[in-house]
Amino acid sequence: MTDVVVAGGGLIGLSVAWRSAQRGLAVTVVDDAPGAGASYAAAGMLAPVTEVAYGEEPLLRLCLASLQRYPAFVAELAQVGGVAVWLRTAGTLLVGFDEDDLRALSALHVFQQELDLEVHRLTGRQSRRHEPSLTPRVRGGLHVPGDHSVDPRALHRALLAAAAAAGVELVRSRVEAVRVQGGRATGLRLAGGEELAGDAVVLALGAHSASLPGVPSLPVRPVKGQILRLRGAAGLLNGTVRALVRGRQVYLVPSGDDRLVVGATVEDRGFDAAVTAGGVHDLLHDAIDVVPGVTELELVETLARWRPGSPDNAPVLGQSGLPGLVLATGHYRNGVLLTPVTGEAIAELLDSGSLPALAGPFTVDRFRR
Structure with missing residues (x-):
């Protein structure tokens, strides 16, 4: 007992x-x-x-x-326990590409301000100063200095x-x-x-x-997510980049010394464990749209797991x-x-x-x- x-x-x-x-x-x-x-x-x-x-x-x-x-x-x-865990504290940048994306960012920013949260509105040029690897086609963004990441x-x-x-x-x-x-x-x-x-x-x-x-x-309930890991990303991004790419969401998260995590699909498909060509295509397509340098990275892992949704x-x-x-x-x-x-x-x-x-x-x- x-x-x-x-x-x-x-x-x-x-x-x-x-x-x-x-x-x-x-x-x-x-x-x-x-x-x-x-x-x-x-x-x-x-x-x-x-x-x-x-x-x-x-x-x-x-x-x-x-x-x-x-x-x-x-x-x-x-x-x-003797095991170090690196807490990456470079903040998170959320960017958009077109007018619909920018309207969504504006609405989110208003709500964040109502809640007295620390968020900074950026132009496309200011966004690229934060993350020089971003495509010049980024129209604007929100920088959240307090949103971090961990492995x-x-x-x-x-x-x-x-x-x-x-x-x-x-x-x-x-x-x-x-x-x-x-x-x-x-x-x-x-x-x-x-x-x-x-x-x-x-x-x-x-x-x-x-x-x-x-x-x-x-x-x-299970909510399926497909996610990718790529290698060779040292110096590509300082912190997390999240993007609205013509209404579709994608995130790019630096991990360790040279990895990049790209995700993720959101699928109500029960315990379906398949990694699909369409899922991988959409994630890579959107990630490359946001950060063109992703094209040169090595794709080393594709995974599907299930979030516990309520x-x-x-x-x-x-x-x-x-x-x-x-x-x-x-x-x-x-x-x-x-x-x-x-x-x-x-x-x-x-x-x-x-x-x-x-x-x-x-x-x-x-x-x-």
Whole structure:
């Protein structure tokens, strides 16, 4: 018997496990391929201001709080686990090509100003001063100095090391079901029939969360994303570039010393794992339109993974309605960004029985009202 059993060893599951173990709880994480899910494909953007949307102000507050934690978060991970994670703090530039793109940027800028967010409106020439590799056809942009990025794969390695150092046990096995006895979640059933008991079960299986047997009805669905990685991009970009290319969105995120991540499609196609010629074509076409130098890079990886989407694009955190089962899922596009604050919030709930006020708007109860 352990205090906490976590189903899922991605960024969210490991962050919850690490923070819970720091509070003195005995924690076991179960995952047959930790780190191989959505976080493996993710570009690592930490961009709450760039991605702000109407009606999502509570999510913005949660995302900003998590972004604020990031410098101390990665520093602590390096100290306790010995794995360094580079936080790229060159900001994010959002650019547009035609009049429709510029109108969309203007509307976004007005909304950002209403929320008192730091954003600078730029002309096309000013945008190219920030990022000289941009095409001269860029008509204008928004610069967000506080939106950063991180390498999710390095972050996962760091969390694995930190969790291990804190005493978290990792069981490399497939989770087959939540074990329910007497109307309460009491552990997990693993591949081969083995059962692992725990006082509390944390569901952190991303897009697979809702389909796990034993889990109550949960509005989390897979949203497919195709994403590309290219090599040879040293010096090409200083920070993240996001673009509206005649109404279609694309992002280019520098990673490590010479990699560039280009993404991503958004497809409601269930657990379709295919990387398609059309998806790759559209991403490369738009990326080259924005930064012509992408033409010379080596395409080294194409991936498809599934974001855990929810009806309002926000995470599902806290009690599930089934006693003993705690939810840490549904993060959609913000899983990397929300890793620090989710770990803290769920660990607080497991330790004290209370979910922090910041996470209060994101319980599953909001879908039952």
